[in-house]
Amino acid sequence: MAMQTEDHTAAAGPMPAAPGHETAAVGAHEGATPAGEHAEGGLPQFDFSWWPGQIAWFLIIFFVVLAFMRLFAVPKVGGTIDAREGKIAGDIADARRMKDEADAQAQVAAAEAAQARAAAQRVGAEARAKAQAEIAARLAEEEAKLAATGAEAEARIAKAREAAMSNVAGIAADTAAAIVQKLTGKSATAAELAAAKG
Amino acid sequence: MAEQPAIEPMHQFLIHKIWDGPVFQLGGLTVDMSITNSVASMIAGAVILVLFFAMTAKGQIVPNRAQALAEGLYNIVDRVLVTPIIGPAGKPYIPYLFTLFMVILVLNLMGVVLAIGNLGGLSLTFTVTSQLAVTATLAVLTFFSVFFLGFIKHGPKFLGLFAPGGMPLPLLIFMVPIEMISYFVRPVTLAMRLFGNMLGGHVVISLFGSFVVALGLVALSGGLASLAIVPSVLSFGMIVGLTGLELVVAILQAFVFTALATVYLNEVVNFGHGH
Numbered sequence: 001m002a003m004q005t006e007d008h009t010a011a012a013g014p015m016p017a018a019p020g021h022e023t024a025a026v027g028a029h030e031g032a033t034p035a036g037e038h039a040e041g042g043l044p045q046f047d048f049s050w051w052p053g054q055i056a057w058f059l060i061i062f063f064v065v066l067a068f069m070r071l072f073a074v075p076k077v078g079g080t081i082d083a084r085e086g087k088i089a090g091d092i093a094d095a096r097r098m099k100d101e102a103d104a105q106a107q108v109a110a111a112e113a114a115q116a117r118a119a120a121q122r123v124g125a126e127a128r129a130k131a132q133a134e135i136a137a138r139l140a141e142e143e144a145k146l147a148a149t150g151a152e153a154e155a156r157i158a159k160a161r162e163a164a165m166s167n168v169a170g171i172a173a174d175t176a177a178a179i180v181q182k183l184t185g186k187s188a189t190a191a192e193l194a195a196a197k198g
Numbered sequence: 199m200a201e202q203p204a205i206e207p208m209h210q211f212l213i214h215k216i217w218d219g220p221v222f223q224l225g226g227l228t229v230d231m232s233i234t235n236s237v238a239s240m241i242a243g244a245v246i247l248v249l250f251f252a253m254t255a256k257g258q259i260v261p262n263r264a265q266a267l268a269e270g271l272y273n274i275v276d277r278v279l280v281t282p283i284i285g286p287a288g289k290p291y292i293p294y295l296f297t298l299f300m301v302i303l304v305l306n307l308m309g310v311v312l313a314i315g316n317l318g319g320l321s322l323t324f325t326v327t328s329q330l331a332v333t334a335t336l337a338v339l340t341f342f343s344v345f346f347l348g349f350i351k352h353g354p355k356f357l358g359l360f361a362p363g364g365m366p367l368p369l370l371i372f373m374v375p376i377e378m379i380s381y382f383v384r385p386v387t388l389a390m391r392l393f394g395n396m397l398g399g400h401v402v403i404s405l406f407g408s409f410v411v412a413l414g415l416v417a418l419s420g421g422l423a424s425l426a427i428v429p430s431v432l433s434f435g436m437i438v439g440l441t442g443l444e445l446v447v448a449i450l451q452a453f454v455f456t457a458l459a460t461v462y463l464n465e466v467v468n469f470g471h472g473h
Contacts, residue, residue: 044211045393051331053230054213057237058332059339061244065301070293073251077272078292080257080265087259 207404211328211397236332239324243304274453275299279460287467288460295463298340299456302327302392306448309396310441327451328396330389337388340459348466356469388458395451399444406440409433 173193180188188196216238219231233241254268261269275296280288309325326332348356360377361370413430416423 042208043397044208044213045328045330045397047213049228050213050230050234050236052224052227053219053232053234054236054329054331055335056229056231058240058326058335061240062297062301062336062339065244065247066294066297068248068251069297069300073255073268074272074293074296076255076257077251077268078276080255080259080261081269081272081276083257084259 207401207408210325210400210404213324213329235324236326236329239305239308239326240332242323243301243308243326246308247300247304271300271303272296275456279457283457283460284464284467288463291463291467294343295456295460298336298459299452302336302455303449303452305332306396306452307445309400310444310448325396325400327392328400330393333392333396334385334389336392336455337385341385341388341462344459344462344466347463348469351466352469356466359465359469384458384462388455392451392455395447399440399447403437403440403444406433406436410437 173190176193176196177188180186180193213234213236215232215234217233219233221228221230221232223229251268254264256262256265258265276292280292280295284291305326308323309328312323348359360374360381362373362377365373410430410433413426413433417425417427417430
């Protein structure tokens with residue numbers, strides 16, 4: 001179809017004022033035959049006299065738009081999309097890195113806490129052991145002291161009892177002497193008293 | 199009944215001059231650079247495109263709606279077509295393919311959206327992509343750019359495209375002409391597909407539009423003829439439905455043209471390791 005362009009436009013010669021009336025069409029398009037006055041030529045698209053101007057204008061406009069897209073729209077829009085994806089990827093990487101950092105810090109903190117707990121337990125155990133040792137020592141000391149006091153007191157009681165027992169003999173002799181004197185009117189001698197006691 | 203309007207569904211494709219421009223001869227061709235309704239629509243489409251991208255390409259990380267629309271359109275070419283079909287090597291060709299897509303899309307949509315004004319015989323707009331001259335220009339430009347790019351990149355080896363590998367010689371004698379025909383018919387199919395799609399729907403809408411008016415006028419004559427209002431209203435419903443369909447076709451054909459151009463380009467860019 002396009003091969004016929006030259007023949008038709010050459011035949012058309014100078015531009016007609018009303019191209020609708022021109023019968024430049026190919027004649028292969030009787031399928032849709034409108035009833036209007038413009039209908040002689042079939043499809044208006046096959047009026048080749050308009051082709052060169054339309055093609056020339058279209059090429060000019062297309063390349064102007066292409067230059068605009070190439071120099072402005074595509075770098076700008078595509079660049080924005082790339083920048084956004086770069087930013088999202090960067091932000092995700094940042095977030096991941098921060099999460100890793102936080103995890104590492106949490107691990108360090110957990111380790112430190114465990115260490116501190118162990119230290120605290122050790123200190124507590126030490127303190128408890130020390131306190132128990134002290135208590136045991138004091139207890140032993142007090143017990144020893146008590147034992148000593150008890151022994152001393154027992155010794156004193158024994159001495160006192162001895163003394164008291166020896167006194168009892170004297171008191172008995174005195175009592176016997178006093179009774180003898182009262183009864184007999186004469187005092188008994190010490191030897192007699194000792195003998196009587198026997 | 200005498201004033202019943204003629205049904206002229208082809209009227210919308212007529213070209214007429216708006217301003218006279220220079221006319222010059224180019225090797226026997228008469229090139230009339232007058233501003234016609236077709237050229238005016240092309241210029242309007244280009245202005246719409248430039249204004250749209252000048253206003254929406256703001257480069258914000260968090261886009262507003264208009265910027266998101268511009269980026270969505272860009273991603274149709276980049277993420278839906280070029281990157282999956284060609285791969286990273288297709289990046290340098292995005293400006294051309296994106297221009298192709300946007301120009302066809304805007305001219306198609308202008309033809310549908312503003313075409314309502316054409317129903318009453320007004321010429322508010324013009325479907326540039328329903329002109330075979332324009333679709334053929336796009337197809338030939340795209341096809342031969344790709345074809346010559348193949349020679350620039352691969353030299354005479356590129357002719358191996360017509361001889362499929364591992365083919366015995368007797369078969370090759372038949373295969374090479376078939377491959378060549380199927381290859382060189384591509385610009386014709388590209389041009390005809392877009393042209394036919396943009397032509398057909400518009401003709402049918404225009405026909406239904408003339409039914410609305412013609413049957414409505416019949417109904418106005420009163421009596422039993424008033425029943426003609428029913429098909430008139432139904433025709434109007436058809437226009438509404440078909441306009442929606444045409445919107446889909448307008449977007450789809452822009453996509454199809456660009457997708458095929460991308461596929462053809464892929465054969466050149468990934469020549470030798472795609473087959």
